[in-house]
Amino acid sequence: MQQSRYEKGLTKLAEIDGEAGEKVVNGLADICPDLGRYIVEFGFGDIYSRPQLNLKSREIATVAALTAMGHCEPQLAVHIQGALNVGCSREEITEVMLQMALYAGFPAALKAVAVARGVFAQAEREAHA
Amino acid sequence: MQQSRYEKGLTKLAEIDGEAGEKVVNGLADICPDLGRYIVEFGFGDIYSRPQLNLKSREIATVAALTAMGHCEPQLAVHIQGALNVGCSREEITEVMLQMALYAGFPAALKAVAVARGVFAQAEREAHA
Amino acid sequence: MQQSRYEKGLTKLAEIDGEAGEKVVNGLADICPDLGRYIVEFGFGDIYSRPQLNLKSREIATVAALTAMGHCEPQLAVHIQGALNVGCSREEITEVMLQMALYAGFPAALKAVAVARGVFAQAEREAHA
Amino acid sequence: MQQSRYEKGLTKLAEIDGEAGEKVVNGLADICPDLGRYIVEFGFGDIYSRPQLNLKSREIATVAALTAMGHCEPQLAVHIQGALNVGCSREEITEVMLQMALYAGFPAALKAVAVARGVFAQAEREAHA
Amino acid sequence: MQQSRYEKGLTKLAEIDGEAGEKVVNGLADICPDLGRYIVEFGFGDIYSRPQLNLKSREIATVAALTAMGHCEPQLAVHIQGALNVGCSREEITEVMLQMALYAGFPAALKAVAVARGVFAQAEREAHA
Amino acid sequence: MQQSRYEKGLTKLAEIDGEAGEKVVNGLADICPDLGRYIVEFGFGDIYSRPQLNLKSREIATVAALTAMGHCEPQLAVHIQGALNVGCSREEITEVMLQMALYAGFPAALKAVAVARGVFAQAEREAHA
Numbered sequence: 001m002q003q004s005r006y007e008k009g010l011t012k013l014a015e016i017d018g019e020a021g022e023k024v025v026n027g028l029a030d031i032c033p034d035l036g037r038y039i040v041e042f043g044f045g046d047i048y049s050r051p052q053l054n055l056k057s058r059e060i061a062t063v064a065a066l067t068a069m070g071h072c073e074p075q076l077a078v079h080i081q082g083a084l085n086v087g088c089s090r091e092e093i094t095e096v097m098l099q100m101a102l103y104a105g106f107p108a109a110l111k112a113v114a115v116a117r118g119v120f121a122q123a124e125r126e127a128h129a
Numbered sequence: 130m131q132q133s134r135y136e137k138g139l140t141k142l143a144e145i146d147g148e149a150g151e152k153v154v155n156g157l158a159d160i161c162p163d164l165g166r167y168i169v170e171f172g173f174g175d176i177y178s179r180p181q182l183n184l185k186s187r188e189i190a191t192v193a194a195l196t197a198m199g200h201c202e203p204q205l206a207v208h209i210q211g212a213l214n215v216g217c218s219r220e221e222i223t224e225v226m227l228q229m230a231l232y233a234g235f236p237a238a239l240k241a242v243a244v245a246r247g248v249f250a251q252a253e254r255e256a257h258a
Numbered sequence: 259m260q261q262s263r264y265e266k267g268l269t270k271l272a273e274i275d276g277e278a279g280e281k282v283v284n285g286l287a288d289i290c291p292d293l294g295r296y297i298v299e300f301g302f303g304d305i306y307s308r309p310q311l312n313l314k315s316r317e318i319a320t321v322a323a324l325t326a327m328g329h330c331e332p333q334l335a336v337h338i339q340g341a342l343n344v345g346c347s348r349e350e351i352t353e354v355m356l357q358m359a360l361y362a363g364f365p366a367a368l369k370a371v372a373v374a375r376g377v378f379a380q381a382e383r384e385a386h387a
Numbered sequence: 388m389q390q391s392r393y394e395k396g397l398t399k400l401a402e403i404d405g406e407a408g409e410k411v412v413n414g415l416a417d418i419c420p421d422l423g424r425y426i427v428e429f430g431f432g433d434i435y436s437r438p439q440l441n442l443k444s445r446e447i448a449t450v451a452a453l454t455a456m457g458h459c460e461p462q463l464a465v466h467i468q469g470a471l472n473v474g475c476s477r478e479e480i481t482e483v484m485l486q487m488a489l490y491a492g493f494p495a496a497l498k499a500v501a502v503a504r505g506v507f508a509q510a511e512r513e514a515h516a
Numbered sequence: 517m518q519q520s521r522y523e524k525g526l527t528k529l530a531e532i533d534g535e536a537g538e539k540v541v542n543g544l545a546d547i548c549p550d551l552g553r554y555i556v557e558f559g560f561g562d563i564y565s566r567p568q569l570n571l572k573s574r575e576i577a578t579v580a581a582l583t584a585m586g587h588c589e590p591q592l593a594v595h596i597q598g599a600l601n602v603g604c605s606r607e608e609i610t611e612v613m614l615q616m617a618l619y620a621g622f623p624a625a626l627k628a629v630a631v632a633r634g635v636f637a638q639a640e641r642e643a644h645a
Numbered sequence: 646m647q648q649s650r651y652e653k654g655l656t657k658l659a660e661i662d663g664e665a666g667e668k669v670v671n672g673l674a675d676i677c678p679d680l681g682r683y684i685v686e687f688g689f690g691d692i693y694s695r696p697q698l699n700l701k702s703r704e705i706a707t708v709a710a711l712t713a714m715g716h717c718e719p720q721l722a723v724h725i726q727g728a729l730n731v732g733c734s735r736e737e738i739t740e741v742m743l744q745m746a747l748y749a750g751f752p753a754a755l756k757a758v759a760v761a762r763g764v765f766a767q768a769e770r771e772a773h774a
Binding site: 300301305306308310311315316318319320321322323324325326327330333349350353354356357358359360361362 | 429430434435437439440444445447448449450451452453454455456459462478479482483485486487488489490491
Binding site: 031032034039069072 | 500
C-alpha cells in the first residue's frame with residue numbers, strides 16, 4: 001500500500017532534523033496547523049524526498065539560502081542541525097556561511113555564524129548528557 | 130616563490146567559470162576596475178581557494194543563494210555555468226532551484242530556472258560549434 | 259470520484275489567471291516540469307482552493323507581497339491580471355501598490371505600477387480585438 | 388474649517404490600530420519625532436484615508452507585505468491587531484500568512500504566525516480583563 | 517505667502533534631479549498620478565527639503581541604499597545623476613557602490629556599477645551635444 | 646617596511662569603531678576566526694582605507710544601507726557608533742534613517758531609530774562614567 005505524502009514527509013523530516021523538525025510542526029497546532037501539514041507534505045514529502053539531489057547537498061543549499069536571506073534564524077538553526085545530521089562537518093557549515101559574505105554581505109554571514117555557535121554548543125551539551 | 134592573491138584568484142576563477150568570470154572582471158575596467166580586482170583577490174583568491182569545502186558544494190551553495198536572493202540574474206548565469214564546469218549535472222542545478230521555492234517562494238525559483246534555460250541552451254550551442 | 263490535487267489546481271488556476279497561468283506552467287516543460295506541477299498542485303490545488311479567504315482578498319494579498327518584494331515582475335503581471343479576473347478594479351490594484359510605498363518604499367511601488375500599466379494596456383487591446 | 392493632515396491621520400490611526408499605533412508614534416518622541424509625525428500625516432492622513440480601498444483590504448495587503456518582507460515583526464504585530472480591529476477574522480489573517488509561503492517561502496510564513504500567536508493571546512487577555 | 521508642499525517639492529526635485537525627476541513624476545500621470553504627487557510632496561517637499569543633512573550626503577545615502585537593495589535600477593539611475601548634480605564625483609559614486617559589496621555582496625555592487633556606466637555615458641553624450 | 650593588510654585594517658577599524666569593531670572580530674575566534682580576519686583585511690584594510698571617499702561619507706553610506714536592508718541590527722549598532730566617532734552628529738544619523746523610509750519603507754526606518762536610541766543611550770552612559 002502507498003504511503004501518504006504526510007507519512008513520507010514525516011519520515012524524511014525525522015531523518016534530516018530529528019525531533020527538532022517535528023517540534024516546529026507540532027508547535028503550529030494552536031495557530032496554523034495546516035502550515036505545519038504543508039511543510040511536512042510539500043516540503044519533506046514532495047521536495048526533500050526527491051532523488052535528484054543527495055541530502056548533504058540539499059542541506060548545504062538550504063544553509064546557504066537561509067544565510068543569504070538574513071532574517072530566518074530559527075529555520076537556520078533547524079537546518080544547521082539538519083546539516084550535521086546528514087553528514088556535514090561543522091567546518092563545512094561555517095564555510096558555507098563564510099562564502100555567503102561574497103553574495104549577501106558580511107552582516108548576513110555574521111548573523112549565521114552566531115546561530116551556528118548556538119547550535120554547535122547545544123549539540124555538545126546533548127552529546128555529553 | 131609565493132603566488133599573489135590576484136594570480137591565485139585568476140587561476141581559481143578560470144577553473145570554475147572558464148572565460149565567463151574573466152569577462153565579468155575585464156568588463157569592469159572602464160567603470161570600477163578595483164571591484165573586479167577584489168572579486169578576483171578576495172572572492173576567488175581567498176574564499177573559493179579555501180580547502181574547507183569542495184567546488185561542487187560551493188557552487189551548489191552559490192546557486193542556492195543567488196536563486197533565493199531573487200535579483201542576481203547575471204551572477205546566477207555565471208554560476209550555473211560554473212556549477213556545470215565543476216561537475217554538477219543540469220538536474221542537480223534545477224533541483225537546487227526547485228528546493229528554493231520552499232525558502233524564498235515560487236517567483237524566485239521561476240526566475241532562476243528561466244536563467245538556467247538560457248545557460249543550458251548556450252552551453253549546447255557551444256558544444257555543437 | 260475524488261478529483262486529484264493537480265486537476266483541482268488546474269481548475270482554480272484557470273479561474274484566477276485564465277490562460278496566463280497555464281502558460282507559465284507549460285513554459286516550464288523543457289526545463290523543470292515538476293516546478294510547474296507543484297505550482298498547480300500545491301499553489302492552486304492546496305492553497306488557493308482553501309475556503310478561508312475569498313479570491314479577491316487572496317489577489318490583493320499577492321499583489322501587495324509581490325509589489326513589496328520588488329523583484330517579481332513576471333509573477334506580478336500574472337497576478338494583476340488575476341486580480342482583475344476575480345473582481346478587483348484597476349483602481350484597487352494601483353491603490354494596493356501605492357500603499358506599499360509605506361512598507362517597502364517608493365521604488366517598489368514605482369516598479370509595480372509600471373507592470374500594471376503594461377497589463378492594463380494588454381487587457382484593453384484584448385478587449386478591443 | 389479643514390482638518391489638518393496630522394489630525395486626520397491621528398483619527399484614522401486610532402480607527403485602525405487603537406492605542407497601539409499612537410504608542411508607536413509617541414515612542415519616537417525622544418529619538419526622531421518627525422518620523423512619527425510623517426507616519427501620521429503621510430501614512431494615515433494621506434494614504435490610509437483614501438477612499439479607493441476599504442480598510443479590511445488595506446490591512447490584508449499590509450499583513451501580506453510585512454509577512455513577505457520577513458523582518459518587520461513589530462509592525463506586523465501592530466497590523467495584525469489593526470486587521471482584527473477593522474473586521475478581519477483570525478482565520479483570514481493566518482490564511483494570508485499561509486498563502487505567503489508561496490511567494491516568500493515557509494520561513495517568512497512561520498515567523499508571521501508566531502507573531503500572530505502573540506497578538507491573539509494578548510487580545511484574549513485584554514478581552515478577559 | 518507660504519509655498520505649498522508640492523511646489524516646494526518640485527523645486528527641490530529640480531535642484532537634485534533636473535528634468536529626470538519630473539519625467540518620473542509626469543510618467544505616472546496615466547497610471548497612478550497620486551504616486552507622483554506623493555513623491556513630490558512627501559519625498560522632496562518634506563524629506564529632501566529638511567536642513568538636517570546636506571544634499572550631497574543625502575545622495576550618498578540614497579545611492580548606498582538603492583545599491584544594497586539590489587532591485588531598484590531605474591531609481592538608482594535617477595539618483596546617480598542626482599548625486600552628480602549636487603556635487604558628488606564619479607569616483608565617489610562608484611566608491612559607495614564598491615563599499616556596498618561589504619554589506620550587500622558583490623552582485624549588488626556589480627549591478628550598481630553597470631547602472632553607473634550607463635548614466636555616466638549619457639551625461640557625457642549630453643555634455644558634448 | 647610595508648604594513649600588512651591585517652595591521653592596516655585593524656588600525657582603520659579602531660579609528661572608526663573604537664573597541665566595538667575589535668570585539669566583533671575577537672568574538673568570532675571560537676566559531677569562524679577567518680570571517681573576522683577577512684572583515685579586518687578586506688573590509689577595513691582594503692575598502693575603508695581607500696582615499697576615494699572620506700570616512701564620514703562612508704559611515705553615512707553604511708548606515709543608509711544597513712537601515713534599508715532591515716535585518717542587520719548588530720552591525721547597524723556598530724556603525725552608528727562608528728558614524729559618531731568619525732564626526733556625524735546624532736541628528737545626521739537619524740536623518741539618514743528617516744530618509745530611508747522613502748526607499749525601504751517605514752518599518753526599516755523604525756527599526757533603525759530604535760537601534761540608534763540604544764547606541765546613543767550607551768554613549769551617554771559611557772560619557773558620564
